Amino acid sequence: MQQVGIGIIGCGNISSAYLKTLPQFPILKVCGVADLNADLAAARAAEFNVPVRSIEDLYVDPEIRIILNLTVPKAHVAVGLKALEAGKHVYSEKPLGVTFAEGLHLSSVARALGLRIGSAPDTFLGGAHQTARALVDDGAIGQPIGGTAYFMCPGHERWHPNPDFYYEAGGGPMLDMGPYYITDLVNLLGPVEKVAGFATKVRDTRKIGSEPRRGEVIPVHVPTHVTGLMSFANGAVVQISMSFDVAGHRHTPLEIYGTEASLIVPDPNHFGGDLFLLPLVGEAQGKPVSLPYAEGNWRSLGLADMAHAIIEDRPHRANGDLALHVLEVMEAFQTASDRGETVAITTRVERPAPLSDSLVDGLLGR
Structure with a gap:
């Protein structure tokens, strides 16, 4: 299988959840982890047996096609913009940005450069x-x-x-x-x-x-x-x-x-x-509904789907338009509270395509 190189920026609490499950997806190759706290990055690299790198190294490495942005929320857009400027696709932890305005800017830059944005959460693909x-x-x-x-x-x-x-x-x-x-x-x-x-x-x-x-x-x-x-x-x-x-x-x-x-x-x-x-009549009894989709912790599933989509030249599911729409909705609750009125949402997004098959050993159904 063709692999897609991944560089991880941000080695805090959430990074261990990703690094535990990334090996389940053969398409993903971790080329290095980095953090402003060099000791934290070194400890995480040693824990999961992956290379420790500087942030700048990840931006310039030609093998890396996607930057996995696991920084704190207020750094999501700044790191994302640097990655885009370096010619990398970006997959970010949620939320896409601190404000809808900065999320919209990130999305606009990606579109202008012909690059992709992906964003957690990807749990909806479970x-x-x-x-x-x-x-x-x-x-x-x-x-x-x-x-x-x-x-x-x-x-x-x-x-x-x-x-x-x-x-x-x-x-x-x-x-x-x-x-x-x-x-x-x-x-x-x-x-x-x-x-x-x-x-x-x-x-x-x-x-x-x-x-x-x-x-x-x-x-x-x-x-x-x-x-x-x-x-x-x-x-x-x-x-x-x-x-x-x-x-x-x-x-x-x-x-x-x-x-x-x-x-x-x-x-x-x-x-x-x-x-x-x-x-309509009665209540659920006995076993819950069951269809043939795999259970399990598939953290990084959205990232893997994005990598497959890059190779196959198709839309990815946990995409930037979806994350931007969700960000606008979340911000709208504060706006509605401040103004005392209903707030119209300006973005429109297509529902992400459902998975056609279950997940088996990290291999994605299309």
Whole structure:
């Protein structure tokens, strides 16, 4: 198999999740990892037996075709622009940018240079979510009516060793967790047309509960409880709540309602999980819905699909247009809250193509 060279910039917490699963995809070749913190990069390289490089080396290496951008959110666009200027495609962790304006600039530069942008999340390509997509497309729920999307917890400072960025620009529950939920909803229902919402912040500081900084107090610069409505172009209306202020709740992560049935969709932060179809009469009993899509942690699946798409000259699924649309939707909740009015979404995006086959040993169905 022809391989596509990957250079990884950013060796923080999320990089280990990628480096664990990258070997599952034969098309991907890790040519090096780099970080502004050279010691961190060296430790990650040693842990996963990959080359440690300087950031500049990754930009100029002709074998590297894609820069995997795993930096903190406020650096996503700056690193992405440098990679594009170096002639590399870019696949970034979510969100695409801190603001819609900078995400739009990144997208415009990529288009002008004839290069690709990819972006997490790619969990919507996992087995449970592709099964849900197949059910919606096959008419199993009838006409979509609406749904709910909930992520609510007390905050990431309980477990993350360096949680500061969750409470800076580009953080907060909507930009941190919203991409998983809204991307999956676009996968299932299509583009969002307008948004209404409210965004609040109940505390100005947070106390870290994890080592090595347990007890340290950090400032909060972003809303930490966001709730609202999304009206989709197909007529469906979905309620959403993203919060770092909730002690506990009993809402399921994602539900889709139709005229003939409802879908109980598992956590879109994961690739798999139990999926239930609740028909018009009665409720789901026994085993969950099952279709032949592989389960498992397929972190890097979107990156692998992008690499295949480059070789095959076809669109990739976790693409920049999708990420930009999701970013505009997320920002619109704050705008709607500030203005006290419904906000129209200007971007339109096609639903990414479903996977035609399951995943086997990292080989992608087309």
